[in-house]
Amino acid sequence: xxxxxxxxxxxxxxxxxxxxxxxIIKFKQExxxxxxxxxxxxxxxxxxxxxxxxxKAVENLKDSHCDFEVENIxxxxxxxxxxxxxxxYDEFKVDVYDKKGIILCEDYRGEKEHFKRRTADFKxxxxxxxxxxxxxxxxxxxxxxxxxxxxxYGLGEKTGHLNKKGYHYVNWNTDDPKPHGETFDRLYKSIPxxxxxNKQNAFGIFFDNHFETHxxxxxxxxxYYYFSGADGNxxxxxxxxxxxxxxxxxxxKITGTMPLPQIWTLGYQQCRWSYDTKERLMExxxxxxxxxxxxxxxxxxxxxMDGYRVFTWNDERFxxxxxxxxxxxxxxxxxxxxxxxxxxxDKGYKIYDEGLKNGYFATDNQGIVYRNEVWPGxxxxxxxxxxxxxxxxxxxxxxxTDTGVSGIWNDMNEPASxxxxxxxxxMFDNDGIPVKHKEAHNVYGHMMAKAxxxxxxxxxxxxxxIVTRACYAGTQKYSTIWxxxxxxxxxxxxxxxxxxxxxxxxGMGFCGTDVGGFGHDxxxxxxSRWVQVGTFTPxxxxxxxxxxxxxxxxxxxxxxxxxxxKYIKLxxxxxxxxxxxxxxxxxxxxxxxxxxxxxxxxxxxxxEINDEFLCGDNILVAPVALQGAKARMIYLPExxxxxxxxxxxxxxxxQNIIKETPLDICPIFIKGGSIIPIGEDQNxxxxxxxxxxxxxxxxxxENTETRYHHYIDDGESFKYQAGEFNDYKIKVANGDKVxxxxxxxxxxxxxxxxxxxxxxxxxxxxxxxxxxxxxNVVDGKAIISNWVG
Ligand code: MIG
Numbered sequence: 001x002x003x004x005x006x007x008x009x010x011x012x013x014x015x016x017x018x019x020x021x022x023x024i025i026k027f028k029q030e031x032x033x034x035x036x037x038x039x040x041x042x043x044x045x046x047x048x049x050x051x052x053x054x055x056k057a058v059e060n061l062k063d064s065h066c067d068f069e070v071e072n073i074x075x076x077x078x079x080x081x082x083x084x085x086x087x088x089y090d091e092f093k094v095d096v097y098d099k100k101g102i103i104l105c106e107d108y109r110g111e112k113e114h115f116k117r118r119t120a121d122f123k124x125x126x127x128x129x130x131x132x133x134x135x136x137x138x139x140x141x142x143x144x145x146x147x148x149x150x151x152x153y154g155l156g157e158k159t160g161h162l163n164k165k166g167y168h169y170v171n172w173n174t175d176d177p178k179p180h181g182e183t184f185d186r187l188y189k190s191i192p193x194x195x196x197x198n199k200q201n202a203f204g205i206f207f208d209n210h211f212e213t214h215x216x217x218x219x220x221x222x223x224y225y226y227f228s229g230a231d232g233n234x235x236x237x238x239x240x241x242x243x244x245x246x247x248x249x250x251x252x253k254i255t256g257t258m259p260l261p262q263i264w265t266l267g268y269q270q271c272r273w274s275y276d277t278k279e280r281l282m283e284x285x286x287x288x289x290x291x292x293x294x295x296x297x298x299x300x301x302x303x304x305m306d307g308y309r310v311f312t313w314n315d316e317r318f319x320x321x322x323x324x325x326x327x328x329x330x331x332x333x334x335x336x337x338x339x340x341x342x343x344x345x346d347k348g349y350k351i352y353d354e355g356l357k358n359g360y361f362a363t364d365n366q367g368i369v370y371r372n373e374v375w376p377g378x379x380x381x382x383x384x385x386x387x388x389x390x391x392x393x394x395x396x397x398x399x400x401t402d403t404g405v406s407g408i409w410n411d412m413n414e415p416a417s418x419x420x421x422x423x424x425x426x427m428f429d430n431d432g433i434p435v436k437h438k439e440a441h442n443v444y445g446h447m448m449a450k451a452x453x454x455x456x457x458x459x460x461x462x463x464x465x466i467v468t469r470a471c472y473a474g475t476q477k478y479s480t481i482w483x484x485x486x487x488x489x490x491x492x493x494x495x496x497x498x499x500x501x502x503x504x505x506x507g508m509g510f511c512g513t514d515v516g517g518f519g520h521d522x523x524x525x526x527x528s529r530w531v532q533v534g535t536f537t538p539x540x541x542x543x544x545x546x547x548x549x550x551x552x553x554x555x556x557x558x559x560x561x562x563x564x565x566k567y568i569k570l571x572x573x574x575x576x577x578x579x580x581x582x583x584x585x586x587x588x589x590x591x592x593x594x595x596x597x598x599x600x601x602x603x604x605x606x607x608e609i610n611d612e613f614l615c616g617d618n619i620l621v622a623p624v625a626l627q628g629a630k631a632r633m634i635y636l637p638e639x640x641x642x643x644x645x646x647x648x649x650x651x652x653x654x655q656n657i658i659k660e661t662p663l664d665i666c667p668i669f670i671k672g673g674s675i676i677p678i679g680e681d682q683n684x685x686x687x688x689x690x691x692x693x694x695x696x697x698x699x700x701x702e703n704t705e706t707r708y709h710h711y712i713d714d715g716e717s718f719k720y721q722a723g724e725f726n727d728y729k730i731k732v733a734n735g736d737k738v739x740x741x742x743x744x745x746x747x748x749x750x751x752x753x754x755x756x757x758x759x760x761x762x763x764x765x766x767x768x769x770x771x772x773x774x775x776n777v778v779d780g781k782a783i784i785s786n787w788v789g
Contacts, residue, residue, distance in 0.1 A: 008048075008141060010092040016070060016077055021063050023070055023079055025088060032092055038064045039082040040240040041250050044094070048140065049233045052433060055208050056443040057255045057474035084240055096203070096238060104203050105196070105238065108143040108224040115220060131183075136170075136214055140234050143226035150198050151607050152217045152225070153244070153595070156191030156471075156506040157483055159184045162498035162595055162610045164194070168219040172212045173442050173470045175416035177485040177519060180492070188414055188484045189471045190442040191506045192227065193255075195247050200601065202241035204251055209235060210442040210472055232439065243601055245590060248505055252589030255474035258509035260586040263715035264334055264685040265407070265465045265480070266578055267296030268568045270552060271514075271543035274303035277317045278324050284552065285333055289683060293553050293565050294572045296684045298328065299409060299543070300337045308376035309344045311351055311399045325404030332684035334406035336465065341384070341413050341448055344376030351396065355382060360389040362437075365425045372417040381415055381422075384447035385440050386429040393448070394455030401456060407465030408452050410479070413445035414470040445470025446478075453478035462716045467539070473507065480510040480539050488517030488548070493530055494625040498610045500537055504591025505598070509582065512539025521549035524556035525627060525663065528563040532666035533623045535567045535574075536615040538582070538592045563664050569681065574619075576677040576710065581616035583711040592616055600637035603654070609635055618674035619645075622659070622667040631660045634667055641672030641700040648761050650700050673704030675730050678759075685715070693753040697732055697740070699762040705733045713749050723748045737767045742787075758782040
């Protein structure tokens with residue numbers, strides 16, 4: 001029996017008190033603090049572990065004052081807001097209804113009935129390599145009744161399908177480079193946030209607990225779904241929709257949205273473990289420019305360092321890095337370097353000595369600095385839960401940024417360890433509330449990313465570009481993420497789609513996978529198909545492991561190179577649209593890459609589509625992720641006309657169609673009526689001066705009325721926060737004639753467009769008015785010169 005089972009009892013509901021927006025509910029055994037954040041978000045807090053909250057995810061959550069009522073009902077109490085009705089009973093059973101009285105989320109009343117794992121000889125089976133599951137000892141356990149028609153999403157970076165029904169997942173940040181299959185219940189990231197879709201009504205549960213937590217969506221028993229935690233407080237948020245979009249917006253209100261990135265970070269990025277000499281790195285840079293394949297960012301992996309000592313350079317292989325980076329910058333490249341957490345044990349090495357002297361490293365339970373092994377050999381772990389350590393780590397970023405480095409890539413911060421797992425009782429100072437490793441583990445990478453972000457921000461004054469492997473809920477505020485060590489296999493290309501879509505729904509607006517796959521040897525066909533997906537994902541980075549076959553765009557044959565060029569150029573064409581989507585994401589949390597159901601929740605056919613996604617509101621991508629596929633079926637959501645990007649043919653939504661898919665064609669569909677700003681053909685962001693606003697307009701036979709906001713700013717600084725940006729509002733009404741309106745709403749950024757060029761598809765001979773005046777269309781183009789806004 002679980003050692004905690006007895007303790008997790010609330011007992012009879014006795015009474016309640018209201019203090020501002022908190023209803024304090026007293027049970028015989030525990031007190032529950034129910035905080036009404038606003039009419040659709042509620043936090044339940046039970047200090048089972050300690051009085052203080054120890055949230056690392058929630059920083060500046062402001063409650064908006066809203067009216068609510070509390071009353072006694074039979075056997076319990078009821079709290080109602082403008083949107084929700086919450087009924088609470090003995091044993092802290094909670095049922096949540098919408099205002100029409102429709103049940104959204106009902107606590108499960110039965111006993112838990114875990115299925116039985118029958119085992120005989122554990123030891124022998126393990127000796128052969130079988131991975132037998134240990135029974136998880138949970139202190140906190142909340143189960144909810146499973147309804148027949150329920151779908152589950154979110155949970156960050158998890159294997160398997162888009163809909164998480166029937167899966168069981170563990171949040172315990174784990175570095176395991178073996179090929180991630182569906183049997184992997186844990187990866188590098190922990191985002192204990194689940195979205196449930198119950199008969200068209202969506203709500204979210206954010207269980208803010210960074211001990212090991214589990215989420216089970218009916219694997220254990222189809223009668224219920226549950227979340228549980230090894231220890232800590234019970235601290236969870238109920239976030240009502242009714243749309244998934246609202247739930248994501250609510251969740252990112254709580255944990256923060258992804259900040260607006262610099263534009264160059266949205267260009268193509270090339271990485272490799274490792275470009276290990278200056279000569280090789282320059283060869284790569286030159287190749288991009290000679291071959292006319294756009295690229296903004298190159299990476300240096302661990303081998304640039306001196307013996308894997310973080311914040312150092314290997315002088316032999318990278319002599320005079322400042323000059324090298326200057327040269328790269330002049331060619332239009334930014335350089336990103338990897339920084340791991342593990343600090344080499346090495347007297348005389350500045351970082352080690354400083355950290356040791358100031359007590360910046362995690363210790364064992366006797367206060368002795370804890371050692372394990374990572375790349376540099378014997379290593380110690382900075383205590384990122386200590387704000388002094390973070391300050392010091394932030395200052396160290398200067399060593400890199402002064403050399404000219406533009407972004408920092410944080411790896412191994414689960415934290416990984418080569419000599420066995422880090423013991424549970426390794427201690428972290430946590431600013432005076434010491435915590436053990438089992439409480440620090442899942443937020444270690446998160447706090448490292450925070451330190452890195454703050455350092456890079458201070459040193460450069462620009463929007464930091466940080467990439468991290470481990471994360472917790474809320475890491476989106478500091479860092480981009482990538483999904484770690486995938487493999488160059490078709491299976492992993494397929495898996496990346498639901499994984500990235502769920503990451504997007506979990507607040508991680510800026511995410512990507514290693515394009516081409518990390519482990520294993522890539523093939524020309526696989527790279528061709530993968531680059532087609534990467535084109536539409538926020539982070540577009542090709543990366544591969546040491547010892548694997550080269551997979552730069554030109555590494556195979558001319559055809560593969562041409563396909564890479566074609567799609568990377570398409571990415572640069574779409575950059576203004578992608579940047580607009582990132583701007584929106586920074587405000588509302590709506591991710592660039594998202595499942596179809598995000599925009600088409602009324603259309604149930606979209607609920608389990610794993611192999612198509614939306615890129616922003618206007619573009620549907622149906623990539624090919626099967627070797628040799630000459631055609632594929634594509635579902636087009638109901639209620640729209642969809643225009644084939646390549647042929648401009650129109651299709652009615654609400655049907656499956658078959659498209660032929662020769663290797664250079666990734667099926668792309670544009671929503672009828674769409675307005676899509678496009679960029680210049682450039683080798684890198686900022687290569688050309690841009691004074692023309694170019695907009696593609698995709699008309700269709702149906703009459704449409706569409707609006708779009710196009711955003712520009714300097715693309716790198718924080719001046720936009722003081723209003724230095726322009727917001728162009730574009731409206732297109734397609735009726736008997738086509739009427740367009742363009743207006744600048746916010747206009748404090750001085751570099752304004754001087755011309756507009758509309759590229760209009762499917763105009764069908766109609767006449768065109770722009771801002772009330774008739775405009776000629778020649779070859780599908782309408783040009784408005786001397787435009788002043
Ligand atoms: O133990 O730095 O996921 O992207 O190339 C391997 C070397 C360490 C793991 C990362 C990968 C990176 C590699 N790192």
